[in-house]
Amino acid sequence: MKTIDLQEFLDNQTFFISEAKEGKIFIYPTDTVYGIGWIYRQDIINKIFAIKQREETNKKLFSIIAPSFDWIERNEETDIDQLRKYLETYHGVTYIFDHNRPWVRIIKHPFQTFVEMLGEPFITTSCNLAWEPIVTEVENIPAEISEQVDYIIDGWPLGGKPSVLIDLVENKIIER
Numbered sequence: 001m002k003t004i005d006l007q008e009f010l011d012n013q014t015f016f017i018s019e020a021k022e023g024k025i026f027i028y029p030t031d032t033v034y035g036i037g038w039i040y041r042q043d044i045i046n047k048i049f050a051i052k053q054r055e056e057t058n059k060k061l062f063s064i065i066a067p068s069f070d071w072i073e074r075n076e077e078t079d080i081d082q083l084r085k086y087l088e089t090y091h092g093v094t095y096i097f098d099h100n101r102p103w104v105r106i107i108k109h110p111f112q113t114f115v116e117m118l119g120e121p122f123i124t125t126s127c128n129l130a131w132e133p134i135v136t137e138v139e140n141i142p143a144e145i146s147e148q149v150d151y152i153i154d155g156w157p158l159g160g161k162p163s164v165l166i167d168l169v170e171n172k173i174i175e176r
Helices: 006-011 013-021 040-049 067-073 080-088 109-119
Strands: 002-005 026-029 034-038 063-065 094-098 122-126 151-154 163-169 173-176
Touching: 002 006, 006 013, 006 109, 006 151, 013 109, 026 109, 034 040, 040 122, 067 080, 080 094, 080 163, 109 122
Parallel strands: 002 151, 026 151, 094 163
Antiparallel strands: 026 034, 034 122, 063 122, 163 173
């Protein structure tokens, strides 16, 4: 595992895109908490379940960070202007288009530019062990997690408030 300052990461995004495409796992800051992310590969999903120490009965779906609203528009039937308004209104937003598929995020953080340049969804989950507190500072990442990832991007302490869920199936907003 290698820890990188956010600015160094942003200055070298082309390198890190190639690393992501090779299956590297990242811990990175979002608009709410630190997350663990990677490009979809089944072997990595199984590894993340093990890293987070999720029991077999608690293997819920991960979310994705969408590369852009254009990507969402191409893949979901939805009102993009309304999605943009939700993102302007709340500190962090996760969109639910279907309860049986991954939830979708666009984050209000410079890390979003990496996902945009990547051009494909970035699988994401919170950077904490199952049932443990969320991580808002790099120094609080459990060793059981940090020792099993390729890169940690130190972005600064984060707000720590979970994203608001916009449930477009049931047409409701869930503030957590």
